[in-house]
Amino acid sequence: MNVLSFYIAKEILKGSLIALLVLLTLFxxxxxxxxxxxxxxxxxxxxxxxxxxxxTSPRVLFELVPASALIGSLFVLGxxxxxxxxxxxxxxxxxxxxxxxxxxxxxxxxxTVSVLIGEFIAPLGERLGQKIKMSAINEQVIxxxxxxxxxxxxxxxxxxxxxxxxxxxxxxSIYELDGQHRLHRAIHADKAIFLGNxxxxxxxxxxxxxxxxxxxxSQQIEQTWKSSIAPNLLKIVVVDxxxxxxxxxxxxxxxxxxxxxxxxxxxxxFWARAVSPLTTFVMLLVSAPFVVGIHRxxxxxxxIMIGVTIGxxxxxxxxxxxxxxxxYNLNPPLxxxxxxxxxxxxxxxxxxxxxx
Numbered sequence: 001m002n003v004l005s006f007y008i009a010k011e012i013l014k015g016s017l018i019a020l021l022v023l024l025t026l027f028x029x030x031x032x033x034x035x036x037x038x039x040x041x042x043x044x045x046x047x048x049x050x051x052x053x054x055x056t057s058p059r060v061l062f063e064l065v066p067a068s069a070l071i072g073s074l075f076v077l078g079x080x081x082x083x084x085x086x087x088x089x090x091x092x093x094x095x096x097x098x099x100x101x102x103x104x105x106x107x108x109x110x111x112t113v114s115v116l117i118g119e120f121i122a123p124l125g126e127r128l129g130q131k132i133k134m135s136a137i138n139e140q141v142i143x144x145x146x147x148x149x150x151x152x153x154x155x156x157x158x159x160x161x162x163x164x165x166x167x168x169x170x171x172x173s174i175y176e177l178d179g180q181h182r183l184h185r186a187i188h189a190d191k192a193i194f195l196g197n198x199x200x201x202x203x204x205x206x207x208x209x210x211x212x213x214x215x216x217x218s219q220q221i222e223q224t225w226k227s228s229i230a231p232n233l234l235k236i237v238v239v240d241x242x243x244x245x246x247x248x249x250x251x252x253x254x255x256x257x258x259x260x261x262x263x264x265x266x267x268x269x270f271w272a273r274a275v276s277p278l279t280t281f282v283m284l285l286v287s288a289p290f291v292v293g294i295h296r297x298x299x300x301x302x303x304i305m306i307g308v309t310i311g312x313x314x315x316x317x318x319x320x321x322x323x324x325x326x327x328y329n330l331n332p333p334l335x336x337x338x339x340x341x342x343x344x345x346x347x348x349x350x351x352x353x354x355x356x
Contacts, residue, residue: 009103011080011111012284016065016072020308023071025062028053031060044136055129062118066276067311069110070283073103074307077287100288107284111277115235116230118273119245151229155181158229160192170261172202174225185209192225200225241269249273264329268322271336279314280349282340286310289350314343 006267035049077099080086086099107226133147148161148171155178161171169192178184205220249270256263318339325335 002094004089004092005098005102005105008080008089008099009076009106011076012069012073012103012106013109014072015076016068016106019071019075020061020068023068024057024061027060027064028057031056038133038137042137044133048132048136051132051341052129053123055132058117058125059122062114062122062276065110065114066279066283067307067315069107070286070311071282071304071307073106073284073287075304077103100285102219103284103287104281107281110282114280115277118276119247123245124246153227153229158227183210189225198226198228200227241266241273244269246270246273265326267332268325268335271332272318272322275336275340279318279339279340282344283311283314284305285344285347288347289353314339 009344031047035052038044039046039049077086088098089099089261095203097349148159151158151160155176157175157177159173159175160169172189172192174185174187174189175183176185176187186208187202188206189202193201193203195201201222202223202225205218205223207215209218218330244252244266249266253263253266256266275356320337321335325332335341
């Protein structure tokens with residue numbers, strides 16, 4: 001790599017980092033304003049809110065990398081075009097392809113850092129942040145992990161793994177302790193539906209009553225369960241894809257399929273995360289038409305507006321496509337790739353048009 005390529009890559013990295021910090025600050029301000037609605041609930045105070053924001057920031061940062069790369073590259077390469085730096089570089093022998101390669105090199109660094117954050121830091125931070133928030137607001141919550149939510153009610157412990165499509169909840173385990181804190185009864189239900197008045201209906205139940213002499217196992221089609229656990233609290237029991245790394249998502253999808261449960265949501269999340277590095281490179285390529293059409297100067301404000309518009313538009317379209325894939329049970333890899341491939345095709349068209 002020559003000096004000019006290194007210079008371009010370094011400047012794009014600096015611009016992307018600044019854009020990332022600005023976007024992260026804005027998102028955290030919006031999140032802070034939203035979290036103030038829960039201020040004072042239980043033990044949820046300003047200290048817990050700041051802990052929550054700090055721990056969930058890596059996940060937000062991971063999601064903002066593609067948009068930040070877009071804004072940073074548009075700003076830096078556009079500024080170089082306006083000041084004729086790119087013209088001078090081309091005059092010294094650096095081709096347009098060389099400039100794009102330098103841009104992709106900066107993207108490789110951004111993707112490497114974002115993947116490390118997304119796989120090793122963001123899932124752990126997200127789980128800890130949610131645990132701090134839920135434990136402060138709801139005293140019944142004792143743990144929130146990739147294995148679902150653990151709740152305590154008197155001498156019973158309840159584990160809920162996922163939400164059902166009909167508004168109920170699935171894969172529920174209830175463990176009851178006796179007066180000596182020994183396991184007395186274990187109940188597993190495939191589904192729970194809230195009936196009102198602190199009453200739930202459990203279906204497809206497998207129950208084990210444990211004593212020092214024997215274990216009695218029985219099965220029931222359904223039974224009622226009296227509990228003070230509210231349904232709005234159980235809305236947080238879904239194993240959130242944001243709490244899982246790419247490896248954990250793959251393992252969880254395999255687990256759901258092995259148990260004949262619906263895994264489409266987590267398959268979509270897996271492919272969306274797997275495609276994220278490609279999205280960053282595609283966003284960087286959006287600046288390529290500005291390199292090819294150097295003679296067309298664009299102001300700083302216009303470049304930022306273009307970057308924000310394209311970035312926000314892409315995020316909106318990406319979410320719409322993903323939700324359509326979930327609603328109509330469409331192919332997850334295709335739905336994850338479709339927005340990026342569409343933008344890539346548009347960029348190639350724009351580059352070809354800029355050359356003419």
